[in-house]
Amino acid sequence: MKKESLHTLHGGDLDEISRIYGIDKGNILNFSGNVNPLGLPLSVKKAITEHPDAAVNYPDVSYMELRRAIGEYTGTDFEHIVVGNGSTELISLFIKLISPKKAVIVSPAYSEYLNEIKLSGGEAELFPLKDEEEFILNTDRLMSALTEDTDLLVICNPNNPTGTYIDCDHIRRLLERCAKTGTYVMLDETYVEFSDRERKVSAIPLVKEFGSLFVIRGTSKFFACPGLRLGYGVCSDENILNSINKMKDPWSVNIFAEIAGRTMFADKEYIEKTLELTGRERKRMYKALKDFKNIHVYESQSNFFLCKIKKEDITSTQIFEELIKDNILIRDASDFPYLGSRYLRFCILDEKSNTLLLNSLKKCLD
Amino acid sequence: MKKESLHTLHGGDLDEISRIYGIDKGNILNFSGNVNPLGLPLSVKKAITEHPDAAVNYPDVSYMELRRAIGEYTGTDFEHIVVGNGSTELISLFIKLISPKKAVIVSPAYSEYLNEIKLSGGEAELFPLKDEEEFILNTDRLMSALTEDTDLLVICNPNNPTGTYIDCDHIRRLLERCAKTGTYVMLDETYVEFSDRERKVSAIPLVKEFGSLFVIRGTSKFFACPGLRLGYGVCSDENILNSINKMKDPWSVNIFAEIAGRTMFADKEYIEKTLELTGRERKRMYKALKDFKNIHVYESQSNFFLCKIKKEDITSTQIFEELIKDNILIRDASDFPYLGSRYLRFCILDEKSNTLLLNSLKKCLD
Numbered sequence: 001m002k003k004e005s006l007h008t009l010h011g012g013d014l015d016e017i018s019r020i021y022g023i024d025k026g027n028i029l030n031f032s033g034n035v036n037p038l039g040l041p042l043s044v045k046k047a048i049t050e051h052p053d054a055a056v057n058y059p060d061v062s063y064m065e066l067r068r069a070i071g072e073y074t075g076t077d078f079e080h081i082v083v084g085n086g087s088t089e090l091i092s093l094f095i096k097l098i099s100p101k102k103a104v105i106v107s108p109a110y111s112e113y114l115n116e117i118k119l120s121g122g123e124a125e126l127f128p129l130k131d132e133e134e135f136i137l138n139t140d141r142l143m144s145a146l147t148e149d150t151d152l153l154v155i156c157n158p159n160n161p162t163g164t165y166i167d168c169d170h171i172r173r174l175l176e177r178c179a180k181t182g183t184y185v186m187l188d189e190t191y192v193e194f195s196d197r198e199r200k201v202s203a204i205p206l207v208k209e210f211g212s213l214f215v216i217r218g219t220s221k222f223f224a225c226p227g228l229r230l231g232y233g234v235c236s237d238e239n240i241l242n243s244i245n246k247m248k249d250p251w252s253v254n255i256f257a258e259i260a261g262r263t264m265f266a267d268k269e270y271i272e273k274t275l276e277l278t279g280r281e282r283k284r285m286y287k288a289l290k291d292f293k294n295i296h297v298y299e300s301q302s303n304f305f306l307c308k309i310k311k312e313d314i315t316s317t318q319i320f321e322e323l324i325k326d327n328i329l330i331r332d333a334s335d336f337p338y339l340g341s342r343y344l345r346f347c348i349l350d351e352k353s354n355t356l357l358l359n360s361l362k363k364c365l366d
Numbered sequence: 367m368k369k370e371s372l373h374t375l376h377g378g379d380l381d382e383i384s385r386i387y388g389i390d391k392g393n394i395l396n397f398s399g400n401v402n403p404l405g406l407p408l409s410v411k412k413a414i415t416e417h418p419d420a421a422v423n424y425p426d427v428s429y430m431e432l433r434r435a436i437g438e439y440t441g442t443d444f445e446h447i448v449v450g451n452g453s454t455e456l457i458s459l460f461i462k463l464i465s466p467k468k469a470v471i472v473s474p475a476y477s478e479y480l481n482e483i484k485l486s487g488g489e490a491e492l493f494p495l496k497d498e499e500e501f502i503l504n505t506d507r508l509m510s511a512l513t514e515d516t517d518l519l520v521i522c523n524p525n526n527p528t529g530t531y532i533d534c535d536h537i538r539r540l541l542e543r544c545a546k547t548g549t550y551v552m553l554d555e556t557y558v559e560f561s562d563r564e565r566k567v568s569a570i571p572l573v574k575e576f577g578s579l580f581v582i583r584g585t586s587k588f589f590a591c592p593g594l595r596l597g598y599g600v601c602s603d604e605n606i607l608n609s610i611n612k613m614k615d616p617w618s619v620n621i622f623a624e625i626a627g628r629t630m631f632a633d634k635e636y637i638e639k640t641l642e643l644t645g646r647e648r649k650r651m652y653k654a655l656k657d658f659k660n661i662h663v664y665e666s667q668s669n670f671f672l673c674k675i676k677k678e679d680i681t682s683t684q685i686f687e688e689l690i691k692d693n694i695l696i697r698d699a700s701d702f703p704y705l706g707s708r709y710l711r712f713c714i715l716d717e718k719s720n721t722l723l724l725n726s727l728k729k730c731l732d
Contacts, residue, residue, distance in 0.1 A: 013427070015426075035422065039419070039422055040418065040419055040421050040422050044418070044421070045418040045419065048414065048415075048418045048421075048622075049414075049415040049418050052406065052410070052411040052414045052415050053405070053406055053411065054593055055406050055410070055414075055590075055591040055592075055593040055594050055622075055626070056401065056405055056406050056590050056591060056592070056593065057380075057592065057593050058586075058592040058593060059593055059595075060381070061379070085451060085615055085617075085618050085620075086615065086617060088615045088616070088617070089615050089618070092615065220424075224421075224422050225421040225422060226421075226422070226423065226424040226617075227420055227421040227422065227423050227424060227425055227620060227621030227622070228421050228620055228621065228622075229425075229617055229618070229620040249451055249452065249454045249455050249458065250454070251451075251452060251454070251592075251595055252451050252455070252595070252618070254451075254593060254594055254595040254620050254622065254623055255593030255594065256414075256421075256593070256594075256620065256622040257620055260421070
């Protein structure tokens with residue numbers, strides 16, 4: 001792998017980073033993965049170590065208990081829930097099912113939406129979030145970009161990599177508009193649980209009302225368990241749910257992911273701790289970053305920040321290279337559409353690590 | 367669910383059986399699941415309980431160590447191995463990739479082959495194994511059934527539900543024939559590891575020579591871990607491997623399946639114990655069943671037996687109902703193509719349980 005492509009690497013490839021930069025993997029402060037710094041919930045660890053023998057059984061093919069746990073957690077009818085091998089499987093299945101001819105993807109965004117749409121033979125238009133609008137989705141502008149033949153609208157909310165969001169009322173307006181043209185809406189809420197509750201970001205309360213809405217969530221980021229591969233989709237359209245269940249491998253969620261899921265969603269202590277830590281550090285880091293004269297920070301309702309370097313003579317790649325010397329791994333966001341060579345993304349870790357990042361960043365930019 | 371459909375249920379649904387027949391789940395002797403009675407290897411249990419924290423990492427996207435472990439276990443180049451979420455995912459991916467217009471499936475067989483072929487828009491002809499040939503695949507007869515436009519041949523070897531097999535030399539002849547017409551061969555070796563080694567059943571040694579051969583294996587049955595969802599495919603055609611890797615979710619095998627896989631394939635003690643138990647009990651049960659005057663048993667190189675009831679006035683469903691009274695759960699095989707209402711399938715468990723089954727069966731039939 002070329003060194004240059006490492007800056008934009010998925011947070012998962014710490015081995016490669018460690019090898020190329022000669023840093024012990026355990027010493028890397030990984031601000032690139034957007035994973036909850038509290039680590040795997042203790043309740044999940046306990047459940048797995050107490051039941052290794054569970055592997056001798058097939059997972060329950062209807063994933064009833066798991067879906068009930070998700071139902072309680074999200075305040076949804078368990079019948080409206082479908083589980084998948086990470087959110088990835090559900091993104092792929094839903095797009096295959098809809099087979100959109102003409103989709104609109106709010107961008108910059110996760111590249112898999114576009115890949116899957118192309119794979120299923122469709123075309124997608126990228127609808128740009130604008131820097132001059134602080135990357136906040138302008139729903140009026142989006143609505144005028146939708147046409148009669150738009151059959152799928154894809155939004156990540158809060159959005160990755162910008163961290164920006166729209167609230168439930170704005171989503172309702174979009175859904176009402178989309179209902180008129182038979183446009184499906186796929187809403188990726190991977191990061192929604194990090195947002196302040198009073199902001200009312202999640203659209204799950206709208207699922208019952210709008211059958212065309214498919215909300216996708218993962219567990220990798222919030223519950224710090226990318227290795228488990230557990231995601232879920234929420235939708236009230238029976239035909240969509242039945243079709244997805246028919247298309248998917250019946251046991252794509254393995255038994256340890258099932259056990260973990262039945263545990264994590266009920267772990268109120270872990271959830272509260274995460275919200276407290278993320279909320280507090282998001283405020284503190286935002287305030288600190290606002291005071292950096294060479295950086296612009298975008299307001300985030302996620303567990304990460306997007307920043308733009310205001311100095312003309314320095315690129316995100318250079319910052320990446322400087323920070324890695326301090327064992328700090330961030331995400332060079334220059335490969336996202338509409339972002340240029342001056343955008344960085346980094347997530348919120350524990351207070352001490354965040355301070356180290358802020359100090360290193362200050363040192364680079366001053 | 368209707369009571370009648372329970373007889374042909376997947377072994378996984380013990381809850382349903384337990385509920386309907388009012389038997390405590392823990393007391394059911396499950397002869398229907400074809401799972402190794404030794405249970406999950408201790409080495410795997412240990413590896414999982416020692417590393418619950420592994421879930422905070424994504425699985426290695428190239429599954430290098432896992433593929434190396436499979437390579438050593440199967441005597442194959444790790445580059446020829448692709449891993450999947452159970453053999454199910456690989457069956458589905460390979461068929462989607464080939465998109466056969468006209469496939470031939472040696473039958474009776476696992477219904478998923480046909481389902482997947484239909485899903486991908488193709489047609490399949492079922493090639494019948496014949497009772498008068500003891501359900502042993504007649505390769506000459508099969509070869510004359512293949513035509514110029516057969517683009518995929520599907521064989522399960524040893525075959526489920528018959529337990530019968532063909533050896534590597536016969537497979538070579540089929541592959542040579544198929545090479546002439548550009549026919550791909552998908553060989554499902556889910557049960558191959560239970561066979562006597564001197565029978566040379568596995569076709570993995572032929573993979574290097576025949577790029578059109580795709581061998582699929584699972585771990586659920588032999589390593590008693592259906593909950594893990596770990597399967598693998600072996601093929602020497604780079605284009606096939608690359609295409610499958612592109613089509614599949616990158617992390618469909620979760621981290622605990624990865625850890626388990628890296629452990630189980632090296633657990634020689636477990637493997638030897640399994641072979642010893644299965645080999646010994648297969649001989650003993652076969653001999654005993656041969657002496658039953660009201661049953662015909664087919665010779666098996668798997669960990670289960672197919673039997674035909676010779677009494678005209680009793681069906682497999684009735685036997686099922688009688689045996690469940692003794693907490694013995696077998697598979698009523700009457701729903702497989704070409705099998706009628708007088709076929710039973712049951713697997714090899716530990717010696718004591720097997721004896722209980724033989725006694726109960728004798729009681730029913732005499």
